[in-house]
Amino acid sequence: MGKATDTEVYQLLEKWQIPYERVDHQAVYTVAEIDFSIDGSDVKNLLMKSKKTKNYYFVICPGKKQLDIKGLAKALGERHLSFASEAELFELLGLERGSVTPLALPHDTERQITVIIDETIDQTKKIGFHPNTNTATLVIAFSDFRKFLANLAIEPKYLSIPAKQREA
Template identity: 30%
Template sequence: MAKTNAVRLLDSWEIQYKLLDYEVDLEDLAAESTARKLNLASEQLFKTLVVRSNTNNLYFAVIPSNTQLNLKALAKLAGERKVEMIAVKELKSLTGYIRGGVTAIASKKDYPVYVDETIEVFERIAVSAGVRGTLIMLATQDYLQVVKGKIGAIALFTET
């Protein structure tokens, strides 16, 4: 795999990581499916979502793959009245990444990053490497340092 911007940034910070490759199914880009393919606990694979506030600020929300984003909790944490998901068609122009490959590491712009508090349960987590088909497994503290992540309760756990 060619090095992504995310991988190059981790290399420049001299951060240890492991790349995990998986088969991409365009019919099912769900992070939970990716976790299953790699035998990862779905709560250890964090998906990165992009939201826009009513004041037009953009934020990354990083939550476990088996959860949904609590928009109200994120808005409150970010000091906004309201936030909503951006349209998939806007992802590439705003972040440089496409759906299924979004990461807060080395995005086109350094938007504020909010991470669900459950991240602290794990020594290591997996996040997208910036392309579909590859994840980065790295130390949680390294990830939080690189993305300047702010921690809060922003995930909604749904019964499966």
């Protein structure tokens, strides 16, 4: 399927009649680099994989949350989770580092990825995602994001994703 493009995101959103607000900005690679604010939940998106079962998880959690990867693995019934490699990210979603977005999930045609959404994300607010490129963010209603996933026949799992305990 090749590289994920912003054009395909806009075409799908139009086809599925999902309204969005587009915020253009400088390229950002991490949540920490974001110097603009959106009218909605600030989230980070991670593609994780389990070594043993070869399962992939697309994790959406609050931007400020320090993920407890061991705790998440345990909650998912996995022994060990790690970040997917850049090659896997491209192979599965057509994405490059810094552009990780659930809006590329149409690329996962074999449905190898389980979508995990942190239940602490306020579903009454809007949510922002890159349109397959890290120079823009699209802000959409959470209910419309659910519609986007439903149109792909993706049933997300809602979990209370464990955060790392800060050491005193």
